[in-house]
Amino acid sequence: MGRTVGIDLGTTNSLVAWWDPAVGRPECITGPYGSTLCPSVVSLDADGTIVVGEPARRRLLTQPERTIYSVKRLMGRGLEDVQEELKLFPFRIDAGSKQVIRVRLGEREFTPPEISSFILRELKSWAENFFGEAVDRAVITVPAYFNDAQRQATRDAGRLAGLEVLRLVNEPTAAALAYGLHKSQRGLVAVYDLGGGTFDISVLKLISTGEGDIYQVLSTNGDTHLGGDDIDNAMLAAARREIEAREGVKLEGHPEAVQELRKALVAAKHALSADEKAAVTVALPGGAAYAEEWTRAELEEVLAPIFERTMGPVKQALADAHQKPQAMEEVVMVGGATRTPLVRRRVEEYFGRAPHTELNPDEVVALGAAVQADILESGVKNMLLLDVTPLSLGIETMGGVVAHIIPRNSTIPASAQDTFTNSADNQTGIVIHVVQGERELASDCRSLARFTLHMPPMPAGGARVEVKFLIDASGILQVEARDMRTGKMQTVEVQPSYGLNDTEIERMLEESIEYAEQDFATRQAIEARNEAESILAATEKGLAGEAAGALSAAERAAIGAAMAELREVKGGEDYKLIRARIDALNQATAGLAEAMMNQVLHATVEGKKLSEV
Amino acid sequence: MNRAEQGGASPAVAETAAQCWKCGKAGGDGHFCAACGAIQRLPRGTDHFQFFGLPRKLWMAMEELERRYHQLSWKLHPDNFARGTEEEQEMSLERGSQLNDAYRVLREPVARVEYLLALEGMRKEGTTKQQAPPELLEEVFELNESLDELRSSREGNQHAAEMTALRRRLEEAARAFEEKLAEVDEQLMAAAREWDATVDAGDAAAGRAALGKMNEILNRRSYIRNLVRGVNEELAK
Numbered sequence: 001m002g003r004t005v006g007i008d009l010g011t012t013n014s015l016v017a018w019w020d021p022a023v024g025r026p027e028c029i030t031g032p033y034g035s036t037l038c039p040s041v042v043s044l045d046a047d048g049t050i051v052v053g054e055p056a057r058r059r060l061l062t063q064p065e066r067t068i069y070s071v072k073r074l075m076g077r078g079l080e081d082v083q084e085e086l087k088l089f090p091f092r093i094d095a096g097s098k099q100v101i102r103v104r105l106g107e108r109e110f111t112p113p114e115i116s117s118f119i120l121r122e123l124k125s126w127a128e129n130f131f132g133e134a135v136d137r138a139v140i141t142v143p144a145y146f147n148d149a150q151r152q153a154t155r156d157a158g159r160l161a162g163l164e165v166l167r168l169v170n171e172p173t174a175a176a177l178a179y180g181l182h183k184s185q186r187g188l189v190a191v192y193d194l195g196g197g198t199f200d201i202s203v204l205k206l207i208s209t210g211e212g213d214i215y216q217v218l219s220t221n222g223d224t225h226l227g228g229d230d231i232d233n234a235m236l237a238a239a240r241r242e243i244e245a246r247e248g249v250k251l252e253g254h255p256e257a258v259q260e261l262r263k264a265l266v267a268a269k270h271a272l273s274a275d276e277k278a279a280v281t282v283a284l285p286g287g288a289a290y291a292e293e294w295t296r297a298e299l300e301e302v303l304a305p306i307f308e309r310t311m312g313p314v315k316q317a318l319a320d321a322h323q324k325p326q327a328m329e330e331v332v333m334v335g336g337a338t339r340t341p342l343v344r345r346r347v348e349e350y351f352g353r354a355p356h357t358e359l360n361p362d363e364v365v366a367l368g369a370a371v372q373a374d375i376l377e378s379g380v381k382n383m384l385l386l387d388v389t390p391l392s393l394g395i396e397t398m399g400g401v402v403a404h405i406i407p408r409n410s411t412i413p414a415s416a417q418d419t420f421t422n423s424a425d426n427q428t429g430i431v432i433h434v435v436q437g438e439r440e441l442a443s444d445c446r447s448l449a450r451f452t453l454h455m456p457p458m459p460a461g462g463a464r465v466e467v468k469f470l471i472d473a474s475g476i477l478q479v480e481a482r483d484m485r486t487g488k489m490q491t492v493e494v495q496p497s498y499g500l501n502d503t504e505i506e507r508m509l510e511e512s513i514e515y516a517e518q519d520f521a522t523r524q525a526i527e528a529r530n531e532a533e534s535i536l537a538a539t540e541k542g543l544a545g546e547a548a549g550a551l552s553a554a555e556r557a558a559i560g561a562a563m564a565e566l567r568e569v570k571g572g573e574d575y576k577l578i579r580a581r582i583d584a585l586n587q588a589t590a591g592l593a594e595a596m597m598n599q600v601l602h603a604t605v606e607g608k609k610l611s612e613v
Numbered sequence: 614m615n616r617a618e619q620g621g622a623s624p625a626v627a628e629t630a631a632q633c634w635k636c637g638k639a640g641g642d643g644h645f646c647a648a649c650g651a652i653q654r655l656p657r658g659t660d661h662f663q664f665f666g667l668p669r670k671l672w673m674a675m676e677e678l679e680r681r682y683h684q685l686s687w688k689l690h691p692d693n694f695a696r697g698t699e700e701e702q703e704m705s706l707e708r709g710s711q712l713n714d715a716y717r718v719l720r721e722p723v724a725r726v727e728y729l730l731a732l733e734g735m736r737k738e739g740t741t742k743q744q745a746p747p748e749l750l751e752e753v754f755e756l757n758e759s760l761d762e763l764r765s766s767r768e769g770n771q772h773a774a775e776m777t778a779l780r781r782r783l784e785e786a787a788r789a790f791e792e793k794l795a796e797v798d799e800q801l802m803a804a805a806r807e808w809d810a811t812v813d814a815g816d817a818a819a820g821r822a823a824l825g826k827m828n829e830i831l832n833r834r835s836y837i838r839n840l841v842r843g844v845n846e847e848l849a850k
Contacts, residue, residue, distance in 0.1 A: 166695055167695075207683060209683050209684070209687065211684075211687045212687070214683055214686065214687070375692055376692060376695035376696075377695070377696075379693070379695070379696055381692065384686060384687055384690060384692065385692075386686060386690075386713075407717075410713065410714075410717055411713040411716070411717065412710075412713065413691065413706055413709045413710035413713060414710050414713050414714055414717075415710040415711065415714055416714070470706065470710055471710075472691070472706060473690070473691045473692070473706075473709070
């Protein structure tokens with residue numbers, strides 16, 4: 001069994017952390033580029049290799065058609081859900097996508113869970129390099145306001161990355177866990193989490209008990225499509241309007257230029273958290289240039305409406321917790337977008353209290369995930385997290401009206417039971433439609449799943465099947481059904497309305513293993529090629545040296561032939577063939593190597609007195 | 614879709630564990646085996662009162678309930694069984710979810726009454742829900758008139774002063790109904806005490822009467838609540 005880690009699978013950046021028992025706190029693991037942040041960017045190389053993180057981010061500029069960012073926005077969503085997204089993000093989505101979106105990267109198509117799994121694989125390899133051991137289990141964080149389909153998609157991504165997902169933890173709650181280690185506050189805490197693409201607000205109560213601290217979430221709310229990305233998009237839109245008005249240049253059809261501009265604006269946004277002004281200079285197609293100085297005031301003008309959008313969920317969460325903003329004893333800030341002075345100022349004004357910003361807002365969620373991973377892994381705990389389900393669970397009844405059976409903000413795990421009967425004689429099945437959301441009509445809620453309940457043939461009203469709906473500790477729905485007459489359980493085949501079914505996941509797992517093999521082959525070919533280069537160079541050097549004088553003509557010819565044969569194949573992909581020819585050359589040069597060895601030895605001995613040998 | 618009418622007392626299952634599935638010994642608090650400490654399967658039909666080891670009574674010491682909830686959370690939460698067998702994980706999910714469900718219902722006095730009525734097969738909705746309770750008929754009639762006036766005045770070009778007066782009248786009416794709601798809640802608590810007394814006395818017939826009374830009060834309560842909500846929504850427009 002390998003190691004367990006905590007992973008923050010973010011919209012913009014992803015991180016992996018572990019619990020370091022030596023220091024008694026969680027730590028983020030640094031990747032090969034010297035940062036703990038792995039940009040959530042995936043690119044498909046022309047040779048089929050998947051590139052993730054920093055190198056993929058660079059390809060956003062050079063190969064935008066083969067590269068994707070912010071894929072988290074597509075997790076667990078259908079084609080009709082993402083129409084707004086498509087106006088703002090350069091996602092190339094297959095028009096035939098139905099329940100699961102397919103995104104095109106170069107010549108291949110991937111589902112969002114597959115793309116996310118590449119990011120998870122990358123983080124897994126960071127951790128494996130760090131530990132020098134395999135990593136096979138993880139706690140992964142999700143926005144608190146993620147619905148069932150989005151959670152399932154995240155769990156599927158974990159599975160596809162070869163990770164057993166021990167638990168999905170809500171991001172704001174994870175942040176509270178990470179903070180809880182540093183201080184021992186009691187009472188009410190609000191966590192304001194404005195990340196790259198999602199916004200969450202959670203209200204928690206910290207309770208001290210004889211056994212340890214309980215982190216009880218009272219309520220949660222949010223918007224799964226609101227975050228730093230939106231600030232970038234608003235800045236980009238403003239800049240494009242200006243470019244069009246002043247230079248008459250339209251950037252449609254120039255994805256490279258748009259990415260270049262976006263990158264420069266994001267850099268300016270970051271700079272404006274500390275500075276009052278930031279210069280943005282980008283060359284435009286056709287020789288013109290965008291050279292502007294952004295002021296903090298200008299950024300705040302763009303930012304203010306985005307901040308306002310966070311206030312609706314904040315007020316709802318407080319109302320659901322039956323609390324006033326002033327009652328919060330601590331306010332915790334999470335997510336890169338909370339670095340902007342405007343957000344800090346306005347949050348402080350609203351709660352009447354300076355928010356906590358001691359922990360790095362980019363890392364705090366991953367750190368909390370590592371804490372939860374340790375709780376699950378070690379079995380030793382001094383804290384317990386009681387989280388809630390963000391959305392009410394309901395079933396569609398007559399006339400499309402929803403009967404809510406588990407209210408939002410119920411502590412999870414939670415369950416509800418309902419009994420169903422046949423409405424016609426000998427009716428043998430009923431289709432149950434499960435939805436999530438607060439609206440009265442099923443068509444206004446999020447469709448989660450459909451399944452068929454099997455009934456024994458009976459007169460109308462005679463059959464009785466009891467269904468148990470259960471939301472587990474990860475916030476994911478499970479369904480059980482039992483015939484009340486026989487007491488027999490029946491298997492319920494839940495067809496998710498959005499997302500992958502088991503067969504699709506199995507197929508993808510097989511494919512991913514195939515690709516893993518392909519990746520392996522590519523790596524082997526590169527290594528064999530390098531080795532071929534160095535042995536060829538060494539042989540040439542040997543042949544030019546003194547020792548070569550000891551070789552017979554036949555030996556010389558054999559070496560020459562082996563070298564030619566290796567040169568012939570070394571550029572190819574068949575690493576086994578390259579290795580075979582390397583071995584052949586090694587054999588052919590055995591005599592030469594021996595002669596060289598002798599010569600070296602001879603030279604060494606010659607320079608020394610006999611007694612020293 | 615056919616949801617079967619809920620009702621009929623569910624078969625009460627004794628909460629005391631018969632025999633531990635793991636060590637075969639008997640005894641324990643129902644949640645865990647006294648001998649080996651293994652978590653026990655949740656018997657079907659265990660109700661929320663039984664789950665907490667409480668009598669089927671409505672008065673509860675809330676602090677004690679919360680303390681017990683935290684204590685059981687600590688022991689039953691799936692976190693504790695992440696390294697356990699699949700069976701233990703399933704049992705912890707069953708018990709852990711009922712713990713949360715039970716606490717959610719029992720900590721709210723009205724939800725607690727509704728739950729008890731459902732358990733006793735006495736919750737009957739619909740018949741009186743849509744109708745004004747007779748003693749409120751007149752006030753409800755007036756309120757509806759004012760509401761209509763407000764709606765139609767919004768379309769027409771009503772005088773600002775008249776609008777303000779109308780709004781004030783509605784706000785007052787809403788306040789009056791909110792006071793009624795407090796009265797109703799008191800009636801409900803009185804009936805709840807009656808029920809508890811019948812449980813102590815073992816008087817089943819008087820118990821049925823108390824339940825019937827609570828059902829009626831609940832229907833009146835939800836009628837008034839909807840009324841107040843409707844007025845507030847209209848005023849917020």
